[in-house]
Amino acid sequence: MKKKSKKWKLCVFGGAVCVLAAVMVFFLTRGGNSAMAEDQVQKQSSISLGKMDLTKSVSATGTIGSSQSRTVSAEVNGVKVKKVNVKAGDTVQKGDTLVQFDESDLKRTLSEAEQSLSDTRDEAERNLSSARKQLSDAKESYSDGKEEAATKVTETKKELRSAKKQVTKLNDKISEEKDAETKKRLQEQLAKAEEAVKQAESAYEAAKESQKNEEKQNKNSVENAENAVKTAQSNNKKSIREAEKQVEDASSTLEKCAVTAPISGIVTAVGIEEGEVYNSGDLIQIDDNSSYVISTTVDEYDISKVEEGQRVAVLTEATGEDEIQGEISFVAPATGSSSLSGTTSQSAGGTGMSSNASSTSNGYEVKIDVKTEDERLRMGLTAKCSIVLEEVQDVYAVPYDAIHENSNGSSVVYVTEKTEEGKSFTEIPVEKGMESDYYVEISGDRLREGMQILISTDMVSDSEDKKTEENGFDMFGGGAPGTSPEGGGRAQMRERGGNVR
Numbered sequence: 001m002k003k004k005s006k007k008w009k010l011c012v013f014g015g016a017v018c019v020l021a022a023v024m025v026f027f028l029t030r031g032g033n034s035a036m037a038e039d040q041v042q043k044q045s046s047i048s049l050g051k052m053d054l055t056k057s058v059s060a061t062g063t064i065g066s067s068q069s070r071t072v073s074a075e076v077n078g079v080k081v082k083k084v085n086v087k088a089g090d091t092v093q094k095g096d097t098l099v100q101f102d103e104s105d106l107k108r109t110l111s112e113a114e115q116s117l118s119d120t121r122d123e124a125e126r127n128l129s130s131a132r133k134q135l136s137d138a139k140e141s142y143s144d145g146k147e148e149a150a151t152k153v154t155e156t157k158k159e160l161r162s163a164k165k166q167v168t169k170l171n172d173k174i175s176e177e178k179d180a181e182t183k184k185r186l187q188e189q190l191a192k193a194e195e196a197v198k199q200a201e202s203a204y205e206a207a208k209e210s211q212k213n214e215e216k217q218n219k220n221s222v223e224n225a226e227n228a229v230k231t232a233q234s235n236n237k238k239s240i241r242e243a244e245k246q247v248e249d250a251s252s253t254l255e256k257c258a259v260t261a262p263i264s265g266i267v268t269a270v271g272i273e274e275g276e277v278y279n280s281g282d283l284i285q286i287d288d289n290s291s292y293v294i295s296t297t298v299d300e301y302d303i304s305k306v307e308e309g310q311r312v313a314v315l316t317e318a319t320g321e322d323e324i325q326g327e328i329s330f331v332a333p334a335t336g337s338s339s340l341s342g343t344t345s346q347s348a349g350g351t352g353m354s355s356n357a358s359s360t361s362n363g364y365e366v367k368i369d370v371k372t373e374d375e376r377l378r379m380g381l382t383a384k385c386s387i388v389l390e391e392v393q394d395v396y397a398v399p400y401d402a403i404h405e406n407s408n409g410s411s412v413v414y415v416t417e418k419t420e421e422g423k424s425f426t427e428i429p430v431e432k433g434m435e436s437d438y439y440v441e442i443s444g445d446r447l448r449e450g451m452q453i454l455i456s457t458d459m460v461s462d463s464e465d466k467k468t469e470e471n472g473f474d475m476f477g478g479g480a481p482g483t484s485p486e487g488g489g490r491a492q493m494r495e496r497g498g499n500v501r
Contacts, residue, residue, distance in 0.1 A: 053391065057388050064316070085097055094264045135225035170193055272284075400440055402454060
């Protein structure tokens with residue numbers, strides 16, 4: 001009996017399957033080219049075919065900051081703050097005076113340096129005049145000594161020549177004299193004349209030696225005097241230059257008592273008060289609020305798709321549904337590298353260095369220049385960014401679930417139409433194009449605006465189908481996607497990744 005009962009149940013089940021199959025064939029034949037069974041239809045919703053803009057993007061969340069940020073300090077120490085001209089929130093222009101210091105001590109220092117410079121110049125002039133006078137005296141002495149020595153040499157030479165002539169003359173007389181007594185007397189005179197020649201020769205040689213020594217000595221005196229002039233000139237330049245440097249330093253320090261804004265923007269921090277003695281450190285921070293940069297990170301999975309110049313769609317709480325346009329200006333080459341742009345430290349007289357260069361090991365740093373001007377934007381706002389990788393405009397697009405594959409392996413969509421007998425379903429071949437997170441671009445000669453395209457969803461009930469048909473909307477935004485007069489489609493797509501523009 002048990003076996004018979006089991007066989008009977010199998011027969012009943014098989015009959016039911018055959019009946020169900022017959023019903024499906026009936027509706028398929030009734031529905032047109034490729035209709036669907038009624039129980040399957042009850043699990044379908046439809047979307048009105050329309051054109052939209054599709055975007056394929058990478059999502060990131062960042063913080064809005066200024067394109068430039070300068071922290072201003074001063075190059076003075078131990079100076080009392082006389083006046084602070086700004087407070088946090090003030091708008092300043094480049095060159096505006098921010099802080100003034102007490103100048104009394106610095107003015108006194110400048111005055112003393114200027115007086116010291118004047119005294120140094122006077123002393124330098126005196127030293128140079130003295131050295132030049134010594135040189136002039138040395139040259140004059142050299143000239144006079146040279147002339148005297150030459151005269152002495154000439155005189156001794158003349159005397160030597162005269163003595164030699166006397167010896168020659170006496171020798172001639174002696175050789176001619178016959179008288180012995182006279183000859184003897186001439187020989188005595190000759191001996192004296194010869195002695196005179198020796199003395200004249202010694203005097204002549206001494207005069208020449210004296211001339212040589214005098215020449216050398218006087219020449220050395222002139223050279224020493226010339227070196228003294230050069231030394232005085234060099235020392236004067238050095239001492240004057242040092243005194244001028246003291247004046248320049250004092251003057252520069254005095255000028256730095258008025259700290260000015262290196263850029264235009266808004267004051268975001270003030271680190272000093274009137275009456276305080278400033279020694280070092282930050283005084284004022286200024287952020288350029290005329291343009292903004294978003295700092296964010298992109299994870300390893302998506303970073304290879306991101307590059308400079310890509311468009312970015314940005315949403316913030318402050319700007320609501322209004323989309324802000326941005327453009328990628330920097331992509332870190334590694335997780336440990338970062339952009340040097342941004343906050344810098346700016347002294348009153350120098351160029352600042354980056355102080356906010358940072359990165360994270362959880363992703364790659366990316367900088368986004370904000371291109372849209374909007375007075376509602378503020379530094380510190382959280383920015384939801386969609387980095388556009390690919391986009392198409394004004395194309396037919398449907399949700400993923402609306403595209404099927406027929407028995408030939410071709411992509412198709414099913415169009416539903418109301419008839420007197422109910423609904424008919426027509427299969428239309430399509431070509432798939434760009435794919436976003438939720439929509440797929442389709443094209444085909446038979447596609448027309450407003451066609452009701454079936455989408456598969458187990459979440460839609462019969463009552464919801466009726467409501468959808470009555471209102472013209474479905475779970476993906478209804479009607480022509482993204483074209484609802486109430487903006488429903490657009491709002492929902494923003495929640496799903498910002499793929500509708």
